[in-house]
Amino acid sequence: MQILNTFLIGITAGSIYALMAISFVLVWRSTRVINFAQAGMALLSTYFGFEAVTRIGSFWIALPVAMIGGAIFAALVEVILMRLLVKHSTSGPIAAVAPIIATLGLLGLIRSVIAMIWGSQDLRIIPPVSNNGFTVNGETLVFSPLKLLILITTLVLMALLTILFQRTNLGLSLRASAHAPEIARLSGVRVDFIRTLGWALAGATGAVAGIFQTVNGNGNFSPDSIEFSLLLVSGFIAAVIGGLDSLLGAVIGGMFLGLTISFILMYVSSGLFFIAPFVILLTILFIRPQGILGVKAARRA
Amino acid sequence: MHKLKSSNHFGLFVVSGFVLFLLSNRVDELRVYQGASIAVYVVAISSIILLTGYSGQVSLGHGALLAIGAYSAAIAHNELHVPIILSFFVAVLASAIGGALLGAAAARLSGPYLAGTTLALAIGLPSLANQFSILGGEQGLLFDVGFPPLRLGEDFTQYKWFFWIAALAALISMWLLSNILRSRYGRNWRAGRSNEVAAQLSGINTGRSKILAFTISAGIAGLAGALLSMTIGTVSPSAFPLALSFSLLTGAVLSGVTTLSGVMIGALALVVIPEIADVVAYRIGSSENVATNLPGLMVSMLLILTVLFVPNGPVEQHRARVARKMAKKN
Numbered sequence: 001m002q003i004l005n006t007f008l009i010g011i012t013a014g015s016i017y018a019l020m021a022i023s024f025v026l027v028w029r030s031t032r033v034i035n036f037a038q039a040g041m042a043l044l045s046t047y048f049g050f051e052a053v054t055r056i057g058s059f060w061i062a063l064p065v066a067m068i069g070g071a072i073f074a075a076l077v078e079v080i081l082m083r084l085l086v087k088h089s090t091s092g093p094i095a096a097v098a099p100i101i102a103t104l105g106l107l108g109l110i111r112s113v114i115a116m117i118w119g120s121q122d123l124r125i126i127p128p129v130s131n132n133g134f135t136v137n138g139e140t141l142v143f144s145p146l147k148l149l150i151l152i153t154t155l156v157l158m159a160l161l162t163i164l165f166q167r168t169n170l171g172l173s174l175r176a177s178a179h180a181p182e183i184a185r186l187s188g189v190r191v192d193f194i195r196t197l198g199w200a201l202a203g204a205t206g207a208v209a210g211i212f213q214t215v216n217g218n219g220n221f222s223p224d225s226i227e228f229s230l231l232l233v234s235g236f237i238a239a240v241i242g243g244l245d246s247l248l249g250a251v252i253g254g255m256f257l258g259l260t261i262s263f264i265l266m267y268v269s270s271g272l273f274f275i276a277p278f279v280i281l282l283t284i285l286f287i288r289p290q291g292i293l294g295v296k297a298a299r300r301a
Numbered sequence: 302m303h304k305l306k307s308s309n310h311f312g313l314f315v316v317s318g319f320v321l322f323l324l325s326n327r328v329d330e331l332r333v334y335q336g337a338s339i340a341v342y343v344v345a346i347s348s349i350i351l352l353t354g355y356s357g358q359v360s361l362g363h364g365a366l367l368a369i370g371a372y373s374a375a376i377a378h379n380e381l382h383v384p385i386i387l388s389f390f391v392a393v394l395a396s397a398i399g400g401a402l403l404g405a406a407a408a409r410l411s412g413p414y415l416a417g418t419t420l421a422l423a424i425g426l427p428s429l430a431n432q433f434s435i436l437g438g439e440q441g442l443l444f445d446v447g448f449p450p451l452r453l454g455e456d457f458t459q460y461k462w463f464f465w466i467a468a469l470a471a472l473i474s475m476w477l478l479s480n481i482l483r484s485r486y487g488r489n490w491r492a493g494r495s496n497e498v499a500a501q502l503s504g505i506n507t508g509r510s511k512i513l514a515f516t517i518s519a520g521i522a523g524l525a526g527a528l529l530s531m532t533i534g535t536v537s538p539s540a541f542p543l544a545l546s547f548s549l550l551t552g553a554v555l556s557g558v559t560t561l562s563g564v565m566i567g568a569l570a571l572v573v574i575p576e577i578a579d580v581v582a583y584r585i586g587s588s589e590n591v592a593t594n595l596p597g598l599m600v601s602m603l604l605i606l607t608v609l610f611v612p613n614g615p616v617e618q619h620r621a622r623v624a625r626k627m628a629k630k631n
Contacts, residue, residue: 034413036361036420081605088609095612097359100416101554102608104361108547108601112594119590229424229543236417274428278421282406285414 001139006266007259008143014258015154016216019209020235021242021250022161023202028244029178030198031082033099039232040110041077041203042210045070046221047118049211050125059128066211067204074203078196081106115223122222127215150212157208158251161201165247174198178245209235230274234261237281314476321468334460335572337532340467342568344474345525346552347561348518353550354558355482356514357494358407359416362423363522364546366403369426370396370523371530371540372436375444380435385446389470392527393520400519404512423546427538441537444530467528474521479561481517490514544597551604557614566615574599 020038027035035041049066053059085102129145165171176184177194185191213231214221221227238257242249257280264276272279321336328336345367353359360366373395378388403422407415430436449462481487492500493507500507530536552567575596582592611618 034417036416081609084609088612096357096412097353097416098608098612100359100361100413101550102605104547104550105601105604105608108544108597109605112597112601115594116591116598120593233417233421233424237421240414240417271428271432275425278418278425281418281421285410285418286406 001141002266005142006262008141008147010259010262011255012143012147012150012216012258013262014238014255015151016209016212016231016254017234017238017257018251018254019154019157019205019212020231021238021254022158022247023206023209024235024239025242025244025247025250026198026202026205028239030174030195030202031078031086033082033103034236034244035202036100036103036232036236037077037106037110038202038206038235039210039228040107041070041074042206042213042231043221043223043225043228044073044110044114045203045207046125046210046214047114047123049207050123050221053125059125062125063208063211066207070203070207070210071200072203074206075196075200077106078199082195082199083192111223118223120223122220124219125211125214125221126219131215146215150216153208153212157205158247161205161247170197226274230277233277234258237277237284240281241284311476314472318469318472321472322465330458330460333458333464334532337460337464337467339565339568339572340464340471341525341528341532342549342552342571343471343564344467344521344528345549346556346567347475347478347564348521348525349549349553350556350558350561350564351478351482351490351521352514352518353553354560355487355494356490356511356518358511358515359412360419360518360546361416361550362419362421362426362546363549364541364543365419365423365426366396366400366519366522367526367529367545368536368538368541369399369519370526371444371536372430372442373523374527375442375530375536376435378444379442389524389527392523394523396523396526397516397520400522401512401516403519404515407515408508408511420543423543427541430538437537439538441535441540443534444527444536445534446531463532466531470524470528474524475561475564478521482561486510486513548600551600554604554607554614557611557617560614560616560620563614563616570603571600574603 020042023038023042024034027033027038045066048069049062052062052065056062081102082099085099127146129149131144131146133141133144135141163171165174173184173189173194174197176187176189177191178198181191184194209231210228213227217227234257235254238253239250241253241256242251257277260280261273261276264272324336345363348366349360349363370392374388374392377383377391378385383391403419406418410418430441431438436442446462446466449457449459449465453462482490489500489505489507489510492503492505493510497507500510526541530540533540548571552571554567555570556563556565556567578595578599579592582595587595607614613621
């Protein structure tokens with residue numbers, strides 16, 4: 001029973017990490033940048049969702065509101081910040097690290113603006129369904145209706161993204177601009193627009209990850225929330241495990257990370273909550289620096 | 302092999318030390334304390350400049366290395382009763398060992414991978430303080446360098462003592478660094494940063510050279526950590542948040558990550574910005590939420606603007622402009 005519980009907790013957390021990893025991968029594919037502000041954007045979207053919940057009262061309207069808000073914000077960041085960055089700092093000794101530093105600055109900026117508008121105290125989103133575990137044969141599982149909901153929503157989102165990428169013309173353009181921007185441009189794909197779209201999709205996915213991370217925890221969130229630092233690191237690690245370039249890889253990476261952390265916390269020590277991701281990341285990078293599913297060239301890009 | 306040139310700037314550093322000494326006698330207590338903070342930041346930022354600007358490796362988790370230094374200094378002083386001056390050396394040594402381990406992993410990684418790894422470390426490491434009782438949990442440990450020696454006079458204050466220690470440490474580490482960077486190692490780092498393959502072809506072991514850069518940088522970061530906890534008086538996880546790592550990186554970018562001589566700009570900015578923010582918040586009569594978060598906002602804005610418009614820092618930018626003018630004249 002304990003193994004089953006640990007497994008279910010791991011899968012739920014893993015699906016949230018997978019969503020976050022997907023948003024890293026979408027941004028990486030469109031502009032070859034690791035967006036360290038991704039968790040900040042997810043946090044901002046969670047505040048959008050919070051506003052919607054308090055005003056309208058329905059979680060089911062708040063979720064799309066947060067997604068749209070997150071998408072618009074991410075698109076704005078790409079148009080305003082990233083295009084300037086590409087134009088200005090292409091040479092010089094720190095050209096390689098400039099995007100990393102710029103997204104960090106963005107993370108700090110988002111955090112301060114949030115704290116200015118909403119204050120730095122804890123706010124709370126009440127989950128739409130109970131987080132009390134199901135009861136099977138008189139025994140209470142840790143797995144709850146809420147966790148089931150998170151799992152199902154995540155799967156639906158992943159299915160939608162897969163359909164978008166594999167079955168539509170837009171998806172074809174997205175894949176083409178990721179793999180060969182110049183050739184895509186020559187075949188009439190509006191690469192700049194497609195890049196912005198990639199960021200917007202990432203913003204929307206991150207928004208879902210942010211809200212689920214909040215309700216899957218104790219429902220509280222604040223600008224300094226450690227949950228979001230963890231989301232940032234876990235999403236990044238999951239994306240790295242998946243090789244940074246593949247959506248399927250991100251999902252597998254997220255699930256793998258969620259399960260591993262869950263089993264470590266249960267069977268080794270629950271105090272390893274924050275250091276476990278770091279150890280897992282180092283181990284992965286030592287065994288296969290290009291990620292479990294990545295191709296060799298990805299690391300140099 | 303390569304003898305240190307006679308112009309190793311030793312005189313310059315002695316003179317700056319004397320100027321600082323005169324200054325510390327003429328300003329009030331608050332300014333002396335801020336001077337100590339600036340000196341601490343100078344040490345910390347110069348370690349990032351060495352790592353990022355010269356060897357081209359980015360660390361988002363320097364706060365973790367500072368923490369290693371601070372904790373080992375405090376444990377050495379409190380538990381093992383090591384004299385205070387030696388505990389600073391313990392800090393350097395412990396962080397350098399940690400840095401060598403991290404560097405061994407880092408040498409295999411590039412750009413975003415390394416950034417993410419160090420970020421994970423910065424988030425993970427401080428939480429270890431709650432795991433081992435010797436680290437004192439959330440409250441942390443005391444780190445008391447003691448009163449200034451009596452022979453310095455009756456009115457020699459505690460803050461002035463902090464300032465003297467920190468300024469001396471900053472001068473020594475700047476002097477060491479500026480000489481290392483002009484040595485064979487410094488050239489190896491720059492070669493590896495500019496073109497790794499070309500550096501390898503000219504016989505540089507770039508892997509080993511990167512690990513060495515990480516080790517030295519970490520050692521200096523450890524010193525900065527011990528100095529920082531000296532000015533606070535305690536060592537606790539809350540003294541080394543992610544925000545510290547970010548603001549140190551900001552300081553390095555503002556200084557211009559490739560120019561050690563710009564380090565004062567970044568250190569000064571980190572201390573002055575909160576002051577300016579206070580004044581601005583007071584003038585516009587803003588709410589408490591705005592006032593407390595204005596420094597963070599300004600630092601982040603400055604970071605983004607610097608990366609966008611003067612990515613190589615003001616000093617380098619100025620040098621490039623002068624060079625262009627000279628080229629035009631000829």
